Amino acid sequence: MFPIIARREIAPGIHSLWVKADRVASKARPGHFVILRLHERGERIPLTVVGTEPEKGLVWLIFQEVGKSTAELAGYSPGDALLDVVGPLGQAEPAGKVGTVLCVGGGVGTAPVLPRAREFKAAGNRVIGIVGARNRDLLILGREMEETCDRVYFCTDDGSFGHHGLVTDLIPLAQAEHGPVDRVLAIGPVPMMRAAVAKCGELGLPVTVSLNALMVDGTGMCGACRVTVGGVTRFTCVDGPEFDGAQVDFGELSARLRQYAAEERLAAERFAARRKGGECQCRGA
C-alpha cells in the first residue's frame, strides 16, 4: 500500500497529490510517469511525476477529474492509501544545455512541463514558460513556473487572465522578445499540442511533445499505448512518452483516445449517481 500524504484541489477539478512510494521517489526523473491503482477493482492509471522528495520517499502527482477513476481518486485524502504505485516508467532522457527553451503547458499539461522546465533551468538553459488554460481559475502552477523560468507568459481562452487567446499565439511573441529559440517542449490536450507543433513547424523550431495515450501495463507488454511516429508504430510507455512532435500522427492519437468514450461515460455516470446515493432514489420514489 502507498499512503497518501496530502491531496489538495489546486483548481476546480484539478488535484495535487503527494504519495509515499520510496522506491519510485528515489528513481523518478523529469519525464517519467507512474501507474497507480486505487483498489482491487481499479484500473491502471498513468500519471506523470511532477516532482519527488527522495529523502522522504514522496512522489508528487497532479491529476484532473476526467472520468470515474480520477473522480474517485479526488475523494482520497491523507489516511487513505493507493493499492499500487509502479514506476518510474517511460524514458526520461536528461535535458542537456541547448540554449533557449520554450516550455509550453496547456491546462493540466503544465504539470508534466514543470519538472522539465526545472531541469532545463538547472542545466543552464534560458527557459521561457508559456502557460495557458481555458480561464483564470484553471491556470495551474503559475507561481512554480515563475519561480523556475526566466519569463512566463500566460494566456486564457476567455481572456480572464494574461493574453486573450491560445498558447500558439505566444510562441512567436516569445521568440520575438527573447531572440532565437533552440527547443520547444509542448504538453497539453491533443488539439493544443497539435496546434503548437504546427506553429513550431512554421517557425522552424524543433518541438518535443509528451503523449497521454491509453495504457494498460505501461511496460511494453500490451501495445494499447501505440502511436504512429514518423510512420512507424511506437509504444508510448516504453518508447516515449516524449516524442518529436513533428513526427506524431495526432489524428490517430485522438481517435485512439476516444476508443472507450462510451464506457468512460457510463462508468462516470454510475459513479456520480452512486455518490449521490439515497438522494436519487428518494426522488425516483
Next chain:
Amino acid sequence: MPGRVAMPKQPPGERRKNFREVALGLTPELAVAEARRCLQCKNPPCVTGCPVQVPIKEFIGLIGQGDPAAALKRIREKNLLPAICGRVCPQEVQCEAKCVWAKKGEPIAIGALERFAADHGAADAAQPGRAVASEASPAPAASTARPSRARVAVVGSGPAGLTAAAELARHGYRVTVFESLHAAGGVLRYGIPEFRLPKSVLDAELDGLRRLGVEIECDVVVGQTVTLEDLWAEGFRAVFVGTGAGLPHFLGVAGENLNGVYSANEFLTRANLMRAYEFPETDTPIRTGRRVAVVGGGNVAMDSARTALRLGAEQVMIVYRRSREELPARREEVENAEEEGIEFRFLQAPTRILGDERGQVVGLEVQRMELGEPDASGRRRPVPVPGAEEVIPVDTVISAIGQGPNPLFIRYTPGLATTAGGQIAVDENGETSLRGVFAGGDIVTGAATVILAMGAGKEAAHQIHRRLEGQL
C-alpha cells in the same frame, strides 16, 4: 484393455457463456481406472518426454493404489507447480507422446492424472480446482532446507521465475521475486484465461511458494524501480532473469492502429488481469464487438477467440495463413474452440484492416493462400493465390501472431549481452554476460511453452546454486 479416459468437461453450449474452468478434472474413480491402465514399464519412456523429469510412472502407480497424497508428494520432488502443469502443459507432444500406449493412439492421460494428484492429493481435498487451495503440507524439502543462505533475486514471476524461485528456496536460499504488474504469475496471470487455468489454482501455487519462504514483491520494474546495481547493493548474491516474451507483434498491415485492433496480450490482459468482463463493476473496459477475427493459430489465438466468445461476441473467427495440420495450438484447445462454435478460416492471410471515418475497424481484408514448398521450419510455406482477396466484415481484430522479448530489463542493464533477435544471450550454464546474472525461459529462447520455461528456471536454479557454492 479399456481405452483412455475422457476428461469430463462443461458442455460447450454452457461453457461458452461463462468463464469457469472447461475441464472439470477426473473423478477418483476415473483417475484410478486410468492409472491402472499404466503398464508400469521397467524403463518408462514417458519421463524422457518431460522437461522437468517428473517421476511419472511412480506417481501414477500411487494414484492407482488410491493414494493421491503420496502421488502429489512424488510429483513435487520434481515439479512444484503440478496443478498448473497438469492443466497447461502440452503433454500430447511430451510425456504422452512417449507413452507406449501412444502407438495405439491411447496414451495414458498423464496430464489429467497430474492435475488429479494436485487437486486431490492435498489434505481433505474434495473438489477439483479448490483442492490445492486447502493444501496443508508444504513441499517436502522445505523442512530440510538450511536456512539463511545467500539472497537471490528473481526478475519476473512467470513460469520460469516461479520455478527458479521454488528450486532456490528448496536449496535454502532467501529468494525475492520481483514482478512489474500488480499481481504475480506473469503469463499465467495475464495471459491464460480463467477457463483454462483458474486464478484460484495459481493463487494456491503462489501460496505454496510463500510457505517455502519465497517473497514476492509486485509493482517493481527491475531496471527502472530498482537496477541491477541496487540489487547487488541490497545484498543479493545472484539474479535470475525470467522476464519472458512480452512484447507483442502486430500484423504490419495498414490499419493496425485502428480502434478495435488489439494485441492478444492487451485483449487477454484486460480480460484476465483487469477483469474487464465485470465492467462496469470493475473499472477497466474492453470492446469485444459483435464479429471478431483473431489472427494466428497458436494457443494464445485460441485463448483470445474463446475469451471473445465469452465476452458476448456473436461470431468469432480464427484467421490462419496455413492449414489445419500446421496449427501450432494444442489439439485439445482447437477441439474445445471448435466445439464452442469458433469458426476457422484456413489459408487466409490478413493484408489490410479497414476502418470507418471515426477510426473504428469495420473489416479485415484477407488474401487466400495455398501451401507451397516446405520452409525452414519444415512446414509447407503458404503462398498467395493471385486475385483471391476478400473482406471479412468485423468489429474487432485480435493479433495473436507472437511476441518478442520484453525490452525493459535489457535496456536498463548496461553490459548485458543480447542475441541478434534481442533475447538475452547466455552460456551453457544459463549465465549471462554479467557474472552472477542468469536468465532463462522465453527471454532467452523466444516465445515457447510454460513447461519449457519451467525447465529453464529449474536448470538455472541449479547453476546458481553451483555458482554460489563456488563450483562454477
